[in-house]
Amino acid sequence: MVSFERYKLKNGLTVLLHHDKTTPMVVVNTLYDVGARDENENKTGFAHLFEHLMFGGSVNISDFDKELQKAGGESNAFTSNDVTNYYDIVPAQNIETALWLESDRMLSLAFTDKSLEVQRNVVIEEFKQRYLNQPYGDVWLELRPLAYEKHPYKWATIGKDIAHIENANMEDVKSFFKKYYRPANAILCIAGNYDESRIKSIIEKYYGSIPGGLRPSRLNPAEPKQNSFKTKTIYRDVPSNAFYYAFKMGPRKSSDYYIGDIMSDAMGKDNSSILNIALKKELELVTEINAFITGSLDDGLFIISGKLADGVDFNDLDKALWEQLDEIKRIGIDNDKLESLKNKINTAKAFQEQGLLNRSINLSFFELLGDANGVNEEGFIYQKISCNDLILFASDVLIRNNCSLLKVAINDR
16 A cells, blocks of 8 residues: 655645655656647657756756766656656655756756757667667557557657657747646655655745646547558568557556456466467467557557567468457456466566655556556456456457557568
8 A cells, every 4th residue: 555645736736745764765756747649740759858858957957967966866757658757766865956956947947059959869869779770669650650540649759750859949849848847737746754744845945936837738639440450561671570469449547458458468478378378389370479558548559569480471370360369259268367367467566566766656647647546446456357358358459440460571672
């Protein structure tokens, strides 16, 4: 059970406090409700670019990392299609340093041509190294626009086109900051061994005077229901032919997420899963096969991916895979197997909650979903899932008309 206190500052900043006296550390986690789905289709990659820019210094602090390191701390951040999250880990006695640094860049990020140029080049190099110059690196750049027609999930967090980052200008950057990096659009979670008698006054000291701004409205276009199978083949210099079956599924708040999570574990989490046994061990069609879900805030994806064994044709794999999916729709999975999967998920979550950073991030994310206490309720949701729920999910989601297939073929042309 993760205990916490929630309150709001007058400027709209949501604050979560999780006290843990067993640690000498404190985590200051700041989640901004902005991700790649909030970008203009002609100016993508800005949420991720901004993650980098936030470390470029503020008006009062030229080197964020240097000041934090002097206080014995460390920091990092991540961006997804849905959120941008920053965290600082410091000795408890130096919590004010982290709050000073985070509040100052929320209030007065330094907009300099030098910082923009440096961080833009960093992101461009990341785009090239991770997505363009790696085997299978551009899979998500190809799969997302195949699976999504309207929703901004059709481009990856890194961006749709490297030219969008190359052409980012100071006006674009300032506009993005002004719209999204405001107290009203943020969740601050402090977890660890802070002084309970002083923490609220310290937070007020550093954040209370920051103008709240308006919480941006989000009008993402609804993704239309998919009614036909879609497929695309790309040819790349890769060691093996690879496949990516993407099925549309419900959003993070829906029951689809929890049922899909268990179903993906049952089908392709490890060597004892359904698809590994059938397609890898018995039929020897693949060298690897996995199943997972994206867990997106809006409509997500259920992915089955893997690599073909030498000499195996895509059509052979396709036929065998759909036979397995039809079998799952018919009989589901064994009840003992289901209970084992539930126990593994709950054990993994309990283990994850041992980490202070994980607790602070999870509290922030569940607060964004609507209630931080959701972090304590997930286990009960998983326990209620039945074999029939899995059959209904498979029958509704894992169907051909709801599938987009990307094939990555060895470039021997």
